[in-house]
Amino acid sequence: MTFASFIAKNALRNKRRALLTVVSVAVSCGLLVTLLTLQRELTVPPESEAASLRVIARNKVSLAQPLPAKQLSVVEKIPGVVAVSPFTYFGGNFRDETVTSFAQFAVDPARFRDLIVEGKIADGSYDDFIKDRTSCFVGADTMKRYGLKIGDKMRFTGTFYPVDLDLKILAVFQGTVDDRGVFFHHKLLDELMGNPGTVGTWYLRVASADVANDVIARVDKAFENSSAEVRAETERAFQMGFISMLGNVKMLIGSISAVVVFTLVLVTVSTMSMAIRERFRELAVLKALGFKRTELFGFILAESFGLAALGAWVGIGGSWAFWTLIDLQKLTNGFLLYFEVTPRIMATGATVAALLGIVSAIGPALAVARTSVVEGLKTLD
Amino acid sequence: MAAEPIVVVRDLSKIYRQGDINVVALDHVSLDITAGEFVVLMGPSGSGKSTLLHIIAGIDRPTSGSAKVQGIDIAQLDESQLADWRNQNVGFVFQSFNLIPVLTAAENVELPLLLTDLNGRERRKQVQTALELVGLADRGHHRPDQMSGGQQQRVAIARALVTDPALIVADEPTGNLDAKSAGDVLAILRSLTLTAGKTVVMVTHDPKSAAYGSRSLHLEKGEIAA
Amino acid sequence: MALPLRYNFRNVLVRWRTTLFTILGIAAVVAVFVLLRGMARGIERSSGNTGDPRNILVVRKGSQAESGSLVTREQFRTLQYLDGIAKDERGEPVISAELVMIVSAPRRAGAGEANTLLRGVTAGGMELRPQVTLKEGRWFVPGKREVVVAQRLASRFAGFEIGGTIKAGPDRLTVVGHFDGTGSAFDSEAWMDADEARSIFDRDMYSSVLLRPRDEAALTNLVARIQADKRLSLRAEREVDYYSKQTMTAVPIKYLAGMLGVAMSIGAVFAAMNTMYASVAARTREIGTLRVLGFSRAAIVVCFLVEGSFLAMLGGILGSALAWGVYAFVVVRGINFGTMDFQSFAETVFQFRVTPDLMLLGVLFSVAIGLAGSLFPALRAARLPVISALRSL
Numbered sequence A: 001m002t003f004a005s006f007i008a009k010n011a012l013r014n015k016r017r018a019l020l021t022v023v024s025v026a027v028s029c030g031l032l033v034t035l036l037t038l039q040r041e042l043t044v045p046p047e048s049e050a051a052s053l054r055v056i057a058r059n060k061v062s063l064a065q066p067l068p069a070k071q072l073s074v075v076e077k078i079p080g081v082v083a084v085s086p087f088t089y090f091g092g093n094f095r096d097e098t099v100t101s102f103a104q105f106a107v108d109p110a111r112f113r114d115l116i117v118e119g120k121i122a123d124g125s126y127d128d129f130i131k132d133r134t135s136c137f138v139g140a141d142t143m144k145r146y147g148l149k150i151g152d153k154m155r156f157t158g159t160f161y162p163v164d165l166d167l168k169i170l171a172v173f174q175g176t177v178d179d180r181g182v183f184f185h186h187k188l189l190d191e192l193m194g195n196p197g198t199v200g201t202w203y204l205r206v207a208s209a210d211v212a213n214d215v216i217a218r219v220d221k222a223f224e225n226s227s228a229e230v231r232a233e234t235e236r237a238f239q240m241g242f243i244s245m246l247g248n249v250k251m252l253i254g255s256i257s258a259v260v261v262f263t264l265v266l267v268t269v270s271t272m273s274m275a276i277r278e279r280f281r282e283l284a285v286l287k288a289l290g291f292k293r294t295e296l297f298g299f300i301l302a303e304s305f306g307l308a309a310l311g312a313w314v315g316i317g318g319s320w321a322f323w324t325l326i327d328l329q330k331l332t333n334g335f336l337l338y339f340e341v342t343p344r345i346m347a348t349g350a351t352v353a354a355l356l357g358i359v360s361a362i363g364p365a366l367a368v369a370r371t372s373v374v375e376g377l378k379t380l381d
Numbered sequence B: 001m002a003a004e005p006i007v008v009v010r011d012l013s014k015i016y017r018q019g020d021i022n023v024v025a026l027d028h029v030s031l032d033i034t035a036g037e038f039v040v041l042m043g044p045s046g047s048g049k050s051t052l053l054h055i056i057a058g059i060d061r062p063t064s065g066s067a068k069v070q071g072i073d074i075a076q077l078d079e080s081q082l083a084d085w086r087n088q089n090v091g092f093v094f095q096s097f098n099l100i101p102v103l104t105a106a107e108n109v110e111l112p113l114l115l116t117d118l119n120g121r122e123r124r125k126q127v128q129t130a131l132e133l134v135g136l137a138d139r140g141h142h143r144p145d146q147m148s149g150g151q152q153q154r155v156a157i158a159r160a161l162v163t164d165p166a167l168i169v170a171d172e173p174t175g176n177l178d179a180k181s182a183g184d185v186l187a188i189l190r191s192l193t194l195t196a197g198k199t200v201v202m203v204t205h206d207p208k209s210a211a212y213g214s215r216s217l218h219l220e221k222g223e224i225a226a
Numbered sequence C: 001m002a003l004p005l006r007y008n009f010r011n012v013l014v015r016w017r018t019t020l021f022t023i024l025g026i027a028a029v030v031a032v033f034v035l036l037r038g039m040a041r042g043i044e045r046s047s048g049n050t051g052d053p054r055n056i057l058v059v060r061k062g063s064q065a066e067s068g069s070l071v072t073r074e075q076f077r078t079l080q081y082l083d084g085i086a087k088d089e090r091g092e093p094v095i096s097a098e099l100v101m102i103v104s105a106p107r108r109a110g111a112g113e114a115n116t117l118l119r120g121v122t123a124g125g126m127e128l129r130p131q132v133t134l135k136e137g138r139w140f141v142p143g144k145r146e147v148v149v150a151q152r153l154a155s156r157f158a159g160f161e162i163g164g165t166i167k168a169g170p171d172r173l174t175v176v177g178h179f180d181g182t183g184s185a186f187d188s189e190a191w192m193d194a195d196e197a198r199s200i201f202d203r204d205m206y207s208s209v210l211l212r213p214r215d216e217a218a219l220t221n222l223v224a225r226i227q228a229d230k231r232l233s234l235r236a237e238r239e240v241d242y243y244s245k246q247t248m249t250a251v252p253i254k255y256l257a258g259m260l261g262v263a264m265s266i267g268a269v270f271a272a273m274n275t276m277y278a279s280v281a282a283r284t285r286e287i288g289t290l291r292v293l294g295f296s297r298a299a300i301v302v303c304f305l306v307e308g309s310f311l312a313m314l315g316g317i318l319g320s321a322l323a324w325g326v327y328a329f330v331v332v333r334g335i336n337f338g339t340m341d342f343q344s345f346a347e348t349v350f351q352f353r354v355t356p357d358l359m360l361l362g363v364l365f366s367v368a369i370g371l372a373g374s375l376f377p378a379l380r381a382a383r384l385p386v387i388s389a390l391r392s393l
Helices: A003-011 A015-043 A069-075 A126-131 A140-146 A186-192 A209-222 A235-244 A249-278 A280-288 A293-325 A343-370 A373-378 B049-057 B079-089 B105-115 B120-133 B149-161 B179-195 C005-014 C016-048 C073-080 C194-200 C216-228 C239-244 C250-282 C284-292 C297-333 C356-383 C386-391
Strands: A054-059 A081-089 A104-107 A120-124 A135-139 A153-157 A164-174 A182-185 A201-206 A230-234 B005-018 B021-034 B038-042 B064-069 B090-093 B167-171 B199-203 B215-220 B223-225 C056-060 C095-106 C113-121 C133-137 C146-150 C165-168 C171-180 C189-193 C208-211 C234-238 C337-340 C347-350
Touching: A003 A293, A003 B105, A015 A249, A015 A293, A015 A343, A015 C250, A054 A209, A054 A235, A069 A081, A069 A201, A069 A209, A081 A186, A104 A186, A120 A126, A120 A140, A126 A135, A126 A164, A135 A140, A140 A164, A164 A182, A164 A186, A182 A186, A201 A209, A201 A230, A209 A230, A230 A235, A235 C113, A249 A280, A249 A293, A249 A343, A249 C016, A249 C250, A280 A293, A280 A343, A280 A373, A293 A343, A293 B079, B005 B049, B005 B199, B021 B049, B021 B199, B021 B223, B038 B049, B038 B179, B049 B064, B049 B167, B049 B199, B079 B090, B079 B105, B090 B149, B105 B120, B105 B149, B120 B149, B149 B167, B149 B179, B167 B179, B179 B199, C005 C297, C016 C239, C016 C250, C016 C297, C016 C337, C016 C347, C016 C356, C056 C216, C056 C239, C073 C095, C073 C208, C095 C165, C095 C194, C113 C194, C113 C337, C113 C347, C189 C194, C216 C234, C234 C239, C250 C284, C250 C297, C250 C356, C284 C297, C284 C386, C297 C356
Parallel strands: A104 A182, A135 A164, B038 B199, B038 B215, B090 B167, B167 B199, C113 C189, C146 C171
Antiparallel strands: A054 A201, A054 A230, A081 A104, A081 A201, A120 A164, A135 A182, A153 A164, B005 B021, B005 B064, B215 B223, C056 C208, C056 C234, C095 C113, C095 C208, C133 C171, C146 C189, C165 C171, C337 C347
16 A cells, blocks of 8 residues: 555545546536637637738728728729739528528629638539629538538528529638638629629738738728728738627626636535545544644645546546537537637646645645644544 | 653643633643553543543643653654654554544554555565454455454554554543453453553553553542542 | 424534535526526617517518618608608607618727617607607707717717717717617617718618507508508518517527536536535434434435525525626626627627526526435435444444
């Protein structure tokens, strides 16, 4: 027998309690990891190298306000701009859905090709898409989710625009950070709307990341004091702006996480103090046999730390496996997309569990240290 | 050597506070115990016999007076020194055995040795010797709940012996045992004083148990009666 | 024969140190649950509380929200002269053609920009919405670039104080007043003259039309008449019905409340189980004695179930009270919360609503946790053999 085996035997003495403790720590750790991942999902947009080379220009009033189509000739002449296409959010509902989670954009197919350099054609042909005014270019995830194939029709009911779309799938792409979008001819939207001469936003690709800021400044400047002032920003900044509109969500999730940790502490502390209370008399015997306070504290700490660590391992590993293996996109109707449990988040969970193991050992250890051998021997339960 | 007192108690007093009143557990007690003696402390409950035992064993502290064991005034030792001292010099036997239920008999006996520098092999050898002394050499791998009360108490005696202490204290060691087992336990304690030169101090209120001792002391209201 | 409740209460209180942590843990779970439900309730409430049952809201057929709707000027003129619309003192129909626009504005404390909903209203707009009252300053003057913003919205955006300006492209709107929407969706809006808005934003069409029929019978007729008119292609419904459907924003928060409720209650059930098992173990002798005295196994089970739920209920009451405390603090300090409306992409301002029924729900939730947590310990207690219970030290 060694100190280690002695501690292990003690920790598992009451198997039911050890199990309950490990499971409750595991559930809480899993929950914490899930919340942190949710927070990250909602507040940190996925990074992509190509995205840092793209700039979105919208109407300064708001995203909902259109821009005049004639701005194109000005934008494409700005130095540093490699490609530009209109990019208009259609916001339609697919089939009978009341909420469609993937976006549809009206673009200029010939120009758009030069914008999404990271996307690859997975099926069909981009040239077919360019040729057919009523066709669309669809992300592989959306194809898979609805079981679509080349040649199928997609019908969208307009919510922002008073028109409906009937599109034929002629090309499929994949390899972007979000392979869900549907892209169709801006000309089709123009026709349906009676050629209003407007676009939603401009989507630009710049020559290099170094000139991005310069291009942004020039675009903004070009339309200053015109009837349609423009606000240009990188794709990432644009996404961050969208996220900031979620308002107090970040704070909300942060405070819930704090409460989860607090609950976790309470549960573990109470379990540890129960475990030690049960053994008060035994610990007094150990003291009588010559064990010192520091050694007893070591026993308690190791036991509490061990249970917390085991719980953390199960909880963090379990939530990682869960979120990695399930098809979240399908489950949440596209509301949550990546839900990546990062090593950093797992480390945070593990740190919390480690501190928990230490904190919950303090109370019982102090109680043991304060009690004399004679008092301890008198304890019945 | 035999004439040398191993325990020298002088003017020992212990006053407890219980609620608002002071309870005098020991009132200026003086006592010498010679090495190899089997001293039995008797007296009604509340007479102070257990308190005296606890102080001699170094698990309780006197209010005043001194208790020297092998020349060391244990009242002067700090918490940590006292713990080491107990480990090396005193063996405990309790009324309710106080074995650790999750450990086997051998592991229970081995427990105090975890605090020594001995390696695993040496520890196992000493454990085996101690178990042989109490006649349980073949029961080492049994857990306490698989043994009778008498066997459990013999394991407890083995645990008290394993560090080879000069002094063994026993608090009502037969209180939870039937007559046969009690006789076995007392015989072992007596033989320890006779053959191994150990000193045993035992608290009991059973006159039959007291008969095994070499000397009986009677405590009454915190004082040693004649 | 059942054991007196006093026995359970005292047992819980006697072991207060052991049980305190469990109670606090359950309290935290219940508080989170009640607050999240209160938040979803607040968002739903702001849309459920909006509109006047006497009004009809008209939007384009097929559009789910005003922000995605278009109503032409001809359509408005047709609606204006429909029979059955109430008339004001001057004999004019009580009707408002409105334009709903999204304007991005800087948040207070430099926390980026967010969208706000700017509503252009015509003459009848204010009369049609008696729940909106002017609190400070004055209403805008038609034909001027003036705007009146909701008080709650003003607390979240920079430049929304009276005298401040809102930028709309090259144009500036001056804030001349603050209104109070009494907890309705209008609390997230800024209002200005509809035709002025059309000119600034270069819009030919309105978004929606709000009108007041003469009476209930006229309302039914008008809705049927507008819906049936193929040429108009508009959708008419009671204003309150329209808003009560706009509760999508609360859905993710409800999901979150549900998910957390389940996950955290698992933890809480285990904590309660641990506590109750320890209580059973510590009272083995006591249970044996009760059995010897003649209490049945059933009585022992009931006894521990009552004790477990009582313990959890203390946590539930504490948690509900805590949630209410947060709510009271938020109300007293006048703190408003905002999130994005998924239909208009504009910021929705809302407040928690922790109501007595939610608090009761929280307490019931805690009792369920207590029952679930004490079932197995109670059965264990009942199964203890009488004799061994008495032997245990």
